Amino acid sequence: MIGLTNIEKRFGDNLVLKGVTVSLDEGSVTALVGPSGGGKSTLLRCINLLEIPTSGSLRIGDETLAFHPGVKVPAKDIQRIRLQTGMVFQNFQLFPHRTAIENVMEGLVTVLKWPEPRARERALALLEKVGMVHKADAWPATLSGGQQQRVAIARALAPSPRVLLCDEPTSALDPELAQEVVDVLGQLAREGTTMVMATHDLRLASKIAQEVVFLDAGSIVEKGPASVVFDNPERERTKRFIASLRQEEAQKESGGEGSGAISS
Amino acid sequence: MPHWLQLMLESLPTLLWAALIFTVPLTLLSFALGLIAGLVTALIRLFGPKPLVAPVRFYVWIFRGTPLLVQLFLIFYGLPSVGILLDAFPAALIGFTLNIGAYSSEIIRAVIGSVPKGQWEASYSIGMTWSQAMRRTILPQAGRVAVPPLSNTFISLVKDTSLAAAITVPEMFQAAQRIVATTYEPLILYVEAAALYLALSSVLSALQARLEVRLNRYGGFLEANA
Numbered sequence: 224m225i226g227l228t229n230i231e232k233r234f235g236d237n238l239v240l241k242g243v244t245v246s247l248d249e250g251s252v253t254a255l256v257g258p259s260g261g262g263k264s265t266l267l268r269c270i271n272l273l274e275i276p277t278s279g280s281l282r283i284g285d286e287t288l289a290f291h292p293g294v295k296v297p298a299k300d301i302q303r304i305r306l307q308t309g310m311v312f313q314n315f316q317l318f319p320h321r322t323a324i325e326n327v328m329e330g331l332v333t334v335l336k337w338p339e340p341r342a343r344e345r346a347l348a349l350l351e352k353v354g355m356v357h358k359a360d361a362w363p364a365t366l367s368g369g370q371q372q373r374v375a376i377a378r379a380l381a382p383s384p385r386v387l388l389c390d391e392p393t394s395a396l397d398p399e400l401a402q403e404v405v406d407v408l409g410q411l412a413r414e415g416t417t418m419v420m421a422t423h424d425l426r427l428a429s430k431i432a433q434e435v436v437f438l439d440a441g442s443i444v445e446k447g448p449a450s451v452v453f454d455n456p457e458r459e460r461t462k463r464f465i466a467s468l469r470q471e472e473a474q475k476e477s478g479g480e481g482s483g484a485i486s487s
Numbered sequence: 488m489p490h491w492l493q494l495m496l497e498s499l500p501t502l503l504w505a506a507l508i509f510t511v512p513l514t515l516l517s518f519a520l521g522l523i524a525g526l527v528t529a530l531i532r533l534f535g536p537k538p539l540v541a542p543v544r545f546y547v548w549i550f551r552g553t554p555l556l557v558q559l560f561l562i563f564y565g566l567p568s569v570g571i572l573l574d575a576f577p578a579a580l581i582g583f584t585l586n587i588g589a590y591s592s593e594i595i596r597a598v599i600g601s602v603p604k605g606q607w608e609a610s611y612s613i614g615m616t617w618s619q620a621m622r623r624t625i626l627p628q629a630g631r632v633a634v635p636p637l638s639n640t641f642i643s644l645v646k647d648t649s650l651a652a653a654i655t656v657p658e659m660f661q662a663a664q665r666i667v668a669t670t671y672e673p674l675i676l677y678v679e680a681a682a683l684y685l686a687l688s689s690v691l692s693a694l695q696a697r698l699e700v701r702l703n704r705y706g707g708f709l710e711a712n713a
Contacts, residue, residue, distance in 0.1 A: 309613070
């Protein structure tokens with residue numbers, strides 16, 4: 224189980240998260256949605272401590288960590304939490320100087336000190352799972368965005384994290400390439416991978432997430448089962464946001480067809 | 488055989504010998520030590536504690552801002568006045584090392600900064616510590632970008648070692664000067680010395696090109712990382 228209690232995050236004078244409390248069940252998939260600047264990315268990054276919360280506490284499995292303003296968190300504690308999490312970035316962030324399989328092996332060999340043959344075996348299994356085993360020895364620069372993201376998912380899963388954090392995993396991709404990433408994430412969800420994803424992508428969120436947390440201006444406006452929040456939101460603020468996302472999506476689709484017609 | 492060619496051939500072994508036992512070792516040693524100095528200096532400037540940053544910036548300022556020849560004179564002729572007596576070769580080695588350290592620290596600082604922040608985050612996200620991220624992710628990528636500017640520094644250094652002649656190091660240029668003193672043929676000998684420096688730096692340029700090909704095999708930074 225993952226629990227965030229009263230998480231506050233301050234950048235200078237700017238209070239980005241205003242006491243957020245959420246708990247996520249093992250095996251559940253949660254979508255963090257909300258307008259840009261609403262704090263969803265920051266909240267996600269507070270889970271693996273790429274951002275250190277100003278105050279509050281974080282629990283992942285048996286590890287608990289409390290934060291206090293002005294108190295530095297020991298590197299060891301940060302490390303402990305990070306080993307329980309994996310992260311997928313908007314821009315993939317594969318290591319460009321390592322091949323696909325070396326990217327996946329990196330955490331196992333460097334951090335967990337696995338012997339190389341064992342790491343290679345696990346990396347191959349993961350690449351198989353994301354449908355990238357045929358590109359195991361390819362350099363990231365030669366892969367499409369969707370392929371890079373699938374390798375990045377395999378890399379994040381390699382150390383068997385308790386939770387997979389996805390920060391806008393499809394936002395940098397064309398709809399077609401986004402689809403292959405959505406498919407892989409959907410398959411992981413069905414297999415019971417615990418996931419939290421910050422996303423603008425309604426298709427991704429509604430296909431995969433059971434739970435939705437709507438964040439605006441650093442606070443949770445509404446949370447609940449995906450079907451309720453997406454189709455029948457309680458709050459006016461949520462309704463407006465979901466409606467605007469739907470409109471955006473519809474525009475994008477018709478816009479995409481239009482430009483396609485011109486170029487063909 | 489024309490006189491000039493005969494003189495060149497006769498003096499060639501002397502010049503090559505001087506290059507082999509002074510110019511080349513001085514270049515390689517001071518470049519290697521200078522790179523270490525530059526890396527440490529760059530890391531302090533980027534990540535070090537505040538009290539260390541100021542002295543390090545002072546060092547870079549001094550050694551980039553004063554002529555190399557003056558630095559060598561200060562070390563070899565100046566320091567004995569305060570009781571520090573150095574032989575010519577160590578004095579030259581120290582001078583070149585400190586000078587290379589100052590220049591390369593600026594290059595290393597820039598190339599480390601050029602690696603996208605997301606690469607740090609990706610490294611941290613799979614559980615790496617700062618030093619693991621530095622060693623495994625950042626430095627290999629920074630190193631690739633650093634090859635052309637550091638090669639520049641290296642090639643300048645080969646030629647600059649001729650300045651050591653002025654503080655009595657019997658390297659290749661001084662060997663040429665000595666032959667000139669007995670043969671009174673400055674044009675022939677200095678053309679020969681220039682040609683040998685050119686040959687040395689051409690070898691380095693070729694090595695640089697090969698290294699770049701090797702380091703470029705992965706196709707560079709990913710567009711999405713920019």
